[in-house]
Amino acid sequence: MPIPHRIPVARPIFNGNETKYVQDCLESGWISSVGKYVERFEAEFARHSAARHAFSCANGTCGLHLALLALGVGPGDEVIVPSFTYIASANAVTYCGARAILADCDRDTWTISADEIATRITPRTKGVMVVHLYGHPVDMDPIVELCRARNLFVVEDAAEAQGATYKEAPIGAIGDIGVFSFFGNKMITTGEGGMLTTNREDLAARIKLLRNQGVDPKRRYWHTVVGYNYRMTNVQAAIGLAQLEKLEWHLGERRRVAASYAQHLGPLGKSIDLPQVKSWGTHCFWMYVVALKPGVRKNRDEVAAQLAEAGIETRPAFYPLHHLPPYEDRSLKLPVTESIAARALCLPTHAGLSEPDIERIASELQRAVAT
Numbered sequence: 256m257p258i259p260h261r262i263p264v265a266r267p268i269f270n271g272n273e274t275k276y277v278q279d280c281l282e283s284g285w286i287s288s289v290g291k292y293v294e295r296f297e298a299e300f301a302r303h304s305a306a307r308h309a310f311s312c313a314n315g316t317c318g319l320h321l322a323l324l325a326l327g328v329g330p331g332d333e334v335i336v337p338s339f340t341y342i343a344s345a346n347a348v349t350y351c352g353a354r355a356i357l358a359d360c361d362r363d364t365w366t367i368s369a370d371e372i373a374t375r376i377t378p379r380t381k382g383v384m385v386v387h388l389y390g391h392p393v394d395m396d397p398i399v400e401l402c403r404a405r406n407l408f409v410v411e412d413a414a415e416a417q418g419a420t421y422k423e424a425p426i427g428a429i430g431d432i433g434v435f436s437f438f439g440n441k442m443i444t445t446g447e448g449g450m451l452t453t454n455r456e457d458l459a460a461r462i463k464l465l466r467n468q469g470v471d472p473k474r475r476y477w478h479t480v481v482g483y484n485y486r487m488t489n490v491q492a493a494i495g496l497a498q499l500e501k502l503e504w505h506l507g508e509r510r511r512v513a514a515s516y517a518q519h520l521g522p523l524g525k526s527i528d529l530p531q532v533k534s535w536g537t538h539c540f541w542m543y544v545v546a547l548k549p550g551v552r553k554n555r556d557e558v559a560a561q562l563a564e565a566g567i568e569t570r571p572a573f574y575p576l577h578h579l580p581p582y583e584d585r586s587l588k589l590p591v592t593e594s595i596a597a598r599a600l601c602l603p604t605h606a607g608l609s610e611p612d613i614e615r616i617a618s619e620l621q622r623a624v625a626t
């Protein structure tokens with residue numbers, strides 16, 4: 256019997272102008288952070304995001320850091336962040352010398368809600384970082400309304416959600432600043448890379464200044480503040496522009512994969528919860544994440560181990576940040592986050608996943624939860 260091939264959890268696909276544009280960079284010598292691809296990538300990204308400004312940067316984490324710096328976050332401040340997210344969301348707050356106040360998530364969308372935020376506001380609260388987790392949009396309107404009334408900023412960590420929409424608007428330009436990531440497993444990739452979007456002129460100027468060593472845009476070697484070298488290279492932007500040209504294709508592929516999973520996993524409804532999509536938004540399915548129901552005999556890690564034996568790579572959901580050493584707080588009880596994080600499993604989700612692969616994953620998952 257032939258050994259079935261191993262199915263990776265994520266895989267980048269370069270089927271556009273990536274090679275052509277990178278070769279152009281090498282031949283022209285424009286390989287550092289100045290060049291036409293940086294400008295074109297930013298302009299195209301702004302257009303796709305319906306944002307007035309888009310600024311590329313070295314990765315999503317420094318994008319979040321830049322966003323908070325531009326908003327003036329510093330020592331003594333508190334920023335409300337969901338506990339159920341990738342650690343970079345909270346780390347960006349910590350880099351500013353501020354404190355990440357961890358919040359629980361909504362049962363259906365697994366993202367932060369206005370009610371959760373409202374209970375954690377103190378006189379020190381400076382703003383909120385919402386996270387469009389796994390590609391499902393956050394319910395933004397009640398959060399924006401709450402924050403406007405209290406004079407708090409809203410940063411959208413959109414690292415996992417490029418192409419998702421909220422009430423027909425692209426996510427990322429709804430709050431004050433949106434931040435995207437182009438790490439190798441994200442919706443589109445530049446190897447490492449990130450992007451900030453904003454509609455606010457004051458923040459745009461601040462981001463530009465801080466990203467580029469705090470140098471006065473009109474006077475060479477004249478630095479007005481302590482800035483950072485958080486720039487993206489023209490080579491990364493060349494890859495990014497080519498990927499962005501195919502964004503609709505990448506999104507369509509993920510929608511196909513998600514629809515096929517929903518169809519094949521439907522019969523497992525007694526054992527697993529499938530991702531829900533609220534009627535007010537569209538999910539971009541960065542990851543198709545299922546959760547074992549509490550009554551299932553095997554736990555999530557046992558199911559993952561059985562799938563790994565069958566050649567199927569999966570990932571556990573993120574650990575709650577309040578359980579991780581840098582943010583550990585066992586007195587904090589966030590029951591929804593704790594329950595979902597322990598039961599959720601990311602299935603392979605990428606544009607290269609074939610129908611037979613999806614059928615194989617579904618039948619192995621069925622076997623794993625049944626035996």
Ligand SMILES: *Cc1c(COP(=O)(O)O)cnc(C)c1O
Pocket residue numbers: 314315316317340341343344386412414415435436437438447448449
């Ligand atoms: C990937 C990710 C980041 C960080 O992006 P990098 O480009 O890897 O630095 C931040 N937040 C979330 C939710 C992410 O998934």
